[in-house]
Amino acid sequence: MSNHGDAVPGQDPHVYHLRQKCLPTYLVIDASSSMEPHQNTLNRTLAQLHATISESPRVSEFAHMSLIAFSTDAHLIIEMTxxxxxxxxxxxxxxxxxxxxxxxxxxxxxxxxxxDELRGMGMAVLRPVMFLLTDGAPTDDGWHDAFRRLVNRSWPRYPHVISYGFGAANPDVLGKVATKAAFLADAGTDQDHALLEALGSLLNSLVASSRAGEMQIPRSAPGFTAQPVSEEYLTVSAEYMD
Known part of the structure; x- marks a missing residue:
């Protein structure tokens, strides 16, 4: 279990109390109609991810996870837990x-x-991370503005964003909806296999992060090629929020 020493307001600043570190993790999955042929593989792989993390207490305690699926609308499938x-x-x-x-x-x-809820539980909350898995280009016109609101540096809680694309995903868009790393499945890669590899990369990143006690950004992913990410997002940012 990872811990973080923090002074408690109103007490002697030299007295530190250990708090459990927590990485709020958002798994955001494209569930549009183009993913329908791969729905069974997606659900099997998510079940495997759940089983693996559940059997790794160090990871599950460190990386609290929320699952969001989006298509025409976005749906909260699992609240942060x-x-x-x-x-x-x-x-x-x-x-x-x-x-x-x-x-x-x-x-x-x-x-x-x-x-707010994690801090209320007494945890030392790291900067959130969002893993985006998508198999196509966005169909809405306002995604640029929505992404800028999400990662705007004036918002103290802006997350790290890592994107994985496969199928008909646009490499240029993948780089624009990521702040730390973007990956595109290699040409000819079966989409079901790409899903497995993307979620495997995510899991490896969380395992490494739990060991380090801070977010470890994946530098590579089997079966994927890294894509350029906008330099404005690649600056070093504090792991803890204000």
Whole structure:
């Protein structure tokens, strides 16, 4: 278990109390109609991810996770929680359009709620991280503005964002909806296999992060090629929020 020493307001500043570190983690999955042929693979892989994390107390205690699926609208599938508290992963149903704005806006509102709740539980909350998995280009026109609101540096709780694209995902868009790393499945990669590899990369990142006690950004992902990310987002940012 990772801990962080913090002075408690109103007490001797030289007296530190250990608090459990927590990484708010948002798994944001494209569940549009183009994902329908891969729905069974997606749900099986999510179940495997849940089982693996649940069997790794160090990871589940460190990386509290929320699952969001988006298509025409965005839906909160699992509220922020220690995954070993969930008996079974709900199934994601794929249909509709690919509305990035809905996803980004929901993550923004959930971060506000979740960070307050985690701090209220006495945890030392690290900067949130969002993993975006998508198989297509956005169908809405306002996604640029929604993403800028989400990662605006004037908002103290802006998250790190890591994107994984496969199928018909646009490499240029992937780089624009990421702040730390973006990956595109290699040409010819079966989409079901790409899903497995993307979630495997996410899991490896969380395992490494739990060991380090801070977010470890994946530098590579099997079966994927890294894409350029806007330099304005690559500046070093504090792991703890104001």
């Amino acid at each position: 220690d995954l070993d508290r969930i008996q079974m992963m709900p199934e994601v149903v794929c249909n509709g359009l690919t509305n990035y704005s809905a996803a980004f806006d929901l993550v923004h509102s959930r971060i506000e709620t979740d960070v």
